[in-house]
Amino acid sequence: MNRNRDFDVIIIGGGHSGCEAALAVSRLGFRALLLNHNIDNTALMPCNPAIGGPAKGNLVRELDALGGEQALAADFATLHLRWLNTSKGFAVRTLRAQCDLKDYASRYSRVLAEVPGLFVYQGMASEIVVDAGRACGVVTRAGEKFSASRVILASGTYMRGVVHMGMTSFPSGPLGQVPSPEISESLARTGIELRRFRTDTTPRICRHSVDWDSLPLQPSDPSPAAFSHWGPKKLHRGYFCAQTRTSARTHDILKAALGRSPLATKKLDTAGPRYCPSIDDKILKFPDKESHPIFLEPVGRESREVYMQNFSTTSPPDVQIEMIHTLPGCERALMIRPGYGIEYDYVSPEQLEPWLETRSVRGLYCAGQICGTSGYEEAAALGLMAGINAALSLRGQGPLVLGRDQAYIGVLIDDLTTRGTDEPYRMLPSRCEHRLLMRHDNADDRLCRVGMEIGLLSADRWAAFEARKRAIEQERERLAAIRVPACDRTNAILREMGSSPLAEPAFAMDLLLRPEISWDGLLKLIDSDLSADLGAKIEIEAKYAGYARREAGRVRRLSSMERLRIPDGMEYGEIPGLSAEASEKLSRVCPRTLGQASRIPGVNNVDLQLVQVAIERARRLSDGGRAGAAGRDLPC
Template structure:
């Protein structure tokens, strides 16, 4: 092995969504970074549906933008259409979703990587970790090089011992057509990491010219300018559509008749598949009473005629896939360009990670993305961003950035993984977040941008633009709280159109805005003087005022819960010394090694009685060793 002449602060293994965010974050924070990617053309690759966002996922993208990440920029730069989801529901679950051009998205990340100061990129296949005395020293590659690094971030996606299944055919592979990483998983096991198997599925891709879209319902982009990024103006996108279709009883009959040819039914695959994005054969088996399932035909690029079938992932044989596809309305003459398939791969049990995403037993080694058992580009990018930040902070000798469950969806994501683990592909959902009214799309900047500024990811230009935005919103709120709007015939006609009571006497603008269905735009129209806020700023102000009572109540709940989060557990605590703990609880506490009493309470199988015993034990420790273990 040849030792490369330069030692890096951080080595990132992988060039997907997690790897790119990790490399960019660490480099932008001043660390010297080497990114090793087994195939540079796959940088920022979207092997599944090229869409970004959706409920909870869109929140992650917006939070990444507030911290100083890149995914929001890549999504906005490549969007073919974008729209709000869940608009009939409350602001906590409303989120953006964009259909992106997969090539433009990947090109954005590749250019960002190759242009970034402090960041070297190289096409190499990592085969081995270099670890001495429990501390990572670097990596070794297929081409005979050893690279030294003070920290290493593993973000290899689905490539670890990847195996693709299409009907009765199976072969070692990364995402279809790519080489897998076969030696690195063995190295991770050699160094004591517990590895498990998991799987994900994808759908057939169709040729646009073989589809009849005239009978299908189109779904276009929003008519108003929208963007994920906090740092750019929204855009209106035209010319591209998704089309709604449905499976039929004929589709379901074809699936049932061929289940014996499914690798899943034959028991060939070890790993669990995605619960919240099941294959079409899973849906037919689990919901036999349903006559059809909603599907979407979605474009993947401006530069080709490939169409993705959303909600139609499958691993059945190609001839069966052809029959299934041609049973769908609008697809009777469809030609399949790429078959659907399942891919099974190794992942690291995330219970072995700290909240910083650092491996507990190997100092300086971080894991991010699908190697931690997650699914989705957004979940991967969020973990990559946090891992890159924490690797750079470790090099600086500073404490890691750990986001709480009440601060960010990112905090919920990481806490779920390292506290509860996962046996199936983990997907971020709004229902996983107990404080989701506090973690909205519209306030991601308030929650996280100060942290991005503190660690060095937000420069003066971005920070000053945020300060100006906050001054405008805060100033307008002060004006609404102190200004009364007199009744008028025109105002009352507008209120009547909204099924809102007429004004009989002057009313505070803020009180008027608290009424259901009354928007900020209506009030600003009747207020003289100051220029109205932008639509995005007005929406943020409207949510703050209209839902203020609910927000205050949730903040009080968080304050009560945070008392348990403030109780730190000693790193060397001996759970066997605590009398009365259930054997299962003792085992799980020792494996997870929670950081706080609150985190201990979220471990599956640990009971409230266990937490009470643990609290009593900590109090006894305090009496013997004053203040140790608590803030």
């Protein structure tokens, strides 16, 4: 293998996105080189080793349904698990797992080693070789040359990384890793625009130095659960999280040190994650808030480190220690790693096609935090899609572009490539307009077929999916036929659940439609062999059927505009009446469909009508379709 320098695809970076991309490419039958500057940091979690949560959990489930790996890695490594948003309804209910960071990484490393056609190699990419506008290889800092007609850049927060702690800053990658200095210049030479973002992390403290008895503990959820549709559901190992909080003393310490804060002094004013602000940001921006909750979370079975969720900071280390000692339970805590902020280059994502290929260098794809996102789940989802699309293009097939009504992954990529982002982008339920259709529980219904058709979802998994669907269907039919008697026993159980008693027998399915009767509640009235998660699926679908039908109708009404294809090379400057702003933004983003154009900030309804007229004109003029696929639907 070492003599072979020719690959189908080279993936730069062994983080969450690079691992998913490499696995997808090789599982789809192509020879892949995963080039990582330090193979010991494969799938490293430089921040809190937690996977899932609102919207992010949906990304993990979708990735799993398509044939990706992250859900299995998270399940393998879960120490502590919780269902979140249970009171807000099933549409936004999701899992969050606190993982053992070594188990998570070792699972990825093992799978990478087992997949045929994938070669993992240690080397720092210093140049992406481009010939006549096409990527054709990578050169490492050591001067080694590798060739491939597709390159996926998944270099995370390493590109020209600079770490900030107080007024001190130095070149570094995250968690003491070395930064990646040269690849930025290589990209800039191709005309790709780079910008800078910042992200922060928290100090880590020693587990043995925390007074756990004085803190409210959060045990793991007692019911067995898993992200993956394919692995076993399991109970967890008795690890717990705990809550503490800041006080006026914590805030005073931070305020007294503002002269040494890179954020307050504006030494560091690069945009950071709005939805995950540092404690410095919170205290500066919300001075009236008296206290902020902090969660103490384990990072590994054998690790003595504790992660301090909600306490990321760029303050000087001595200030961090003082602040930690003001937190209840942490009065004697030993700080093992100080928190820090890291600035890095990213590729502004409006330069990418909806299949993650750069417009200026064909065959070059971007994936993960390099596209302006934040989070392991976003990174893995982008990596999977970049890997799939690189492989599809090698097969000579059209790209896989998931719709906004099909997957959170579709929303993620559409948001990034259409609107760009001026802060590290994090997936949120509110970004997804069709979230009633795109629940945690139905990711398999939405995406297994896609995974199977492209060849990523194995035949065994497809068969398991079909068997599950059959079991659900049969049970649904059975529930629609079973009559629950209107007897004293039934009515006593119904009253206990706060449900009105029966005057005459009722079908079990009709009882399940009552909001106060859950699947578990129904099992007090009838027997069923179905597993708890499939039973919950029947309940969710029954209760949401009306909303889902309405939402599906709305999607159908929007879809003709959504999928109306804009011909390649559309000259927006020549569309009469189009506003200068719309013309400039449409020319920059190059939307592929009218739906995508409609989401570009600054493009209004009148502009869209003018573009639609121009599409129709182009269609009339097109020579039997050879002048571009004007007016046809985008393949997906």
